[in-house]
Amino acid sequence: xxxxxxxxxxxxxxxxxxxxxxxxxxxxxxxxxxxxxxxxxxxxxxxxxxxxxxxxxxxxxxxxxxxxxxxxxxxxxxxxxxxxxxxxxxxxxxxxxxxxxxxxxxxxxxxxxxxxxxxxxxxxxxxxxxxxxxxxxxxxxxxxxxxxxxxxxxxxxxxxxxxxxxxxxxxxxxxxxxxxxxxxxxxxxxxxxxxxxxxxxxxxxxxxxxxxxxxxxxxxxxxxxxxxxxxxxxxxxxxxxxxxxxxxxxxxxxxxxxxxxxxxxxxxxxxxxxxxxxxxxx
Ligand code: TA6
Numbered sequence: 001x002x003x004x005x006x007x008x009x010x011x012x013x014x015x016x017x018x019x020x021x022x023x024x025x026x027x028x029x030x031x032x033x034x035x036x037x038x039x040x041x042x043x044x045x046x047x048x049x050x051x052x053x054x055x056x057x058x059x060x061x062x063x064x065x066x067x068x069x070x071x072x073x074x075x076x077x078x079x080x081x082x083x084x085x086x087x088x089x090x091x092x093x094x095x096x097x098x099x100x101x102x103x104x105x106x107x108x109x110x111x112x113x114x115x116x117x118x119x120x121x122x123x124x125x126x127x128x129x130x131x132x133x134x135x136x137x138x139x140x141x142x143x144x145x146x147x148x149x150x151x152x153x154x155x156x157x158x159x160x161x162x163x164x165x166x167x168x169x170x171x172x173x174x175x176x177x178x179x180x181x182x183x184x185x186x187x188x189x190x191x192x193x194x195x196x197x198x199x200x201x202x203x204x205x206x207x208x209x210x211x212x213x214x215x216x217x218x219x220x221x222x223x224x225x226x227x228x229x230x231x232x233x234x235x236x237x238x239x240x241x242x243x244x245x246x247x248x249x250x251x252x253x254x255x256x257x258x259x260x261x262x263x264x265x266x267x268x269x270x271x272x273x274x275x276x277x278x279x280x281x282x
Pocket of ligand 1: 060073080081155179200230232255257
């Protein structure tokens, strides 16, 4: 079968299904440009998506890869994680080749966004699947004649078999802000990061690729442009408090996010910035 991009309905939302000749698949909602599924050739689903996720746009879909922009979390006056994750995006480009499929989705300011954040901007997310990799590239363009600054993230929810048996390698020695301890700065000193309790960390200046290891599969995680990595698992109590996530699902997800948080990105009028996260199934 040749690579293809198909229009589908996903829980009542317009979506695109990307497929490659070797059997990789991804599903992207136009709502929020949210990737909600990615399966490498011959493999298993790599993204977590909650069975209780809401798809009516009233809140962000719980799972996949929400795009957080122009504000990360509650670090400013805007809605949590900004506003583009609940906005409709438009399909700008679609391309398929011998063994890849690629789409670019775009979102621009509206009267409602300008009322919250007085800037003219465009954000584009390019999603590409090729062999065992998923590339997500976010571009932000300042279309205004005044400077703007933003924080944000690709808030990737990875599906894991059992979070306590998952290891993350590559963060050794990196300083992080611990959001579970009022933002205290700490250092990772172990060879591997194990998730055995609530975890909400912002690692700064992550330059090495990460490796997420499970007993029968691994995932390479790389990023460019983004300087921070956020690792989040709500654990038992906080998960139970989330209305759109089953109580025990904290065991089957782990967010490893490519982020620009600790230092806001400054964009001069007319200039642009890009950041990419790449996942490679191993
Ligand atoms: O990226 C981690 C985080 O900021 C956590 O603090 C956690 O609350 C999570 O994002 C989810 O946020 P949401 O607004 O989607 O419930």
